Amino acid sequence: EVQLLESGGDLVQPGGSLRLSCAASGFTFSSHAMSWVRQAPGKGLEWVSTITKRGDDTYYADSVKGPCTISRDNSKNTLYLQMNSLRAEDTAVYFCARGAGQIFRNWYFDLWGRGTLVTVSS
Amino acid sequence: QSVLTQPPSVSGAPGQRVTISCTGSSSNIGAGYDVHWYQQLPGTAPKLLIYGDNNRPSGVPDRFSGSKSGTSASLAITGLQAEDEADYYCQSYDNSLSGHYVFGTGTKVTVL
Numbered sequence: 001e002v003q004l005l006e007s008g009g010d011l012v013q014p015g016g017s018l019r020l021s022c023a024a025s026g027f028t029f030s031s032h033a034m035s036w037v038r039q040a041p042g043k044g045l046e047w048v049s050t051i052t053k054r055g056d057d058t059y060y061a062d063s064v065k066g067p068c069t070i071s072r073d074n075s076k077n078t079l080y081l082q083m084n085s086l087r088a089e090d091t092a093v094y095f096c097a098r099g100a101g102q103i104f105r106n107w108y109f110d111l112w113g114r115g116t117l118v119t120v121s122s
Numbered sequence: 123q124s125v126l127t128q129p130p131s132v133s134g135a136p137g138q139r140v141t142i143s144c145t146g147s148s149s150n151i152g153a154g155y156d157v158h159w160y161q162q163l164p165g166t167a168p169k170l171l172i173y174g175d176n177n178r179p180s181g182v183p184d185r186f187s188g189s190k191s192g193t194s195a196s197l198a199i200t201g202l203q204a205e206d207e208a209d210y211y212c213q214s215y216d217n218s219l220s221g222h223y224v225f226g227t228g229t230k231v232t233v234l
Contacts, residue, residue, distance in 0.1 A: 035223070037168075037225075044124065044209075044211065044225060044226070044227055044228040045160070045162075045168065045211050045213075045225040045228070046124075046225065047213075047222060047223040047224065047225060050222070050223070059222050060222075061222065095167055095168070100173070101156070101173070101174070105155055105215040105217075106155060106156040106174070106215065107215075107223070108156070108158035108170065108173045108174075108213060109158075109160075109168075109170065109213075110170045110173070110179065111170075112167040112168050112169065113167060114166075114167050115167055
């Protein structure tokens with residue numbers, strides 16, 4: 001079955017760190033760019049970060065640039081998001097999404113995981 | 123704040139046609155970048171509905187269609203059904219300083 005399964009979400013104190021993982025199965029992981037998209041409680045979708053299929057290029061939203069690092073291990077079919085210096089505003093469900101499309105600027109997200117909840121609170 | 127603006131809500135009776143607008147600017151939709159649409163049913167992950175302005179992935183009913191003109195795009199749902207009640211988001215690319223992928227503000231579709 002083609003799927004993405006996120007894990008690693010937790011309750012963390014402000015200033016803390018967390019590493020999210022996304023395990024891919026059922027497709028050739030190394031053939032796709034991958035992204036993280038988040039959704040704060042009751043709010044809309046917000047793109048967080050994207051990594052190219054070989055991991056040689058990474059892109060970040062201004063809101064997470066610096067504290068967050070996206071990475072991947074193609075040998076393990078796994079995507080990661082290292083989140084540092086967490087703030088209350090980072091509280092959200094974090095979705096892993098597979099990239100699709102021929103041109104970088106026209107990429108879209110054709111497969112989504114169920115998400116993992118990150119709560120930043122003291 | 124999102125750079126793509128959608129109406130907060132639209133509603134229609136079963137069988138009717140509804141449209142959702144997605145208004146951008148010259149740094150995203152107006153620059154010619156593709157627009158994509160996602161459907162998010164309550165409590166679930168988003169699902170790709172339309173890609174490349176007006177293409178449907180396999181399995182998406184032809185009741186859903188997309189269009190684009192100038193700095194705006196639209197999603198139309200014809201023959202509205204109860205299971206279409208969900209949140210809908212447009213997505214594109216923005217070449218401004220903050221850059222990269224942007225989502226619309228989201229629209230809640232209610233089937234009366």
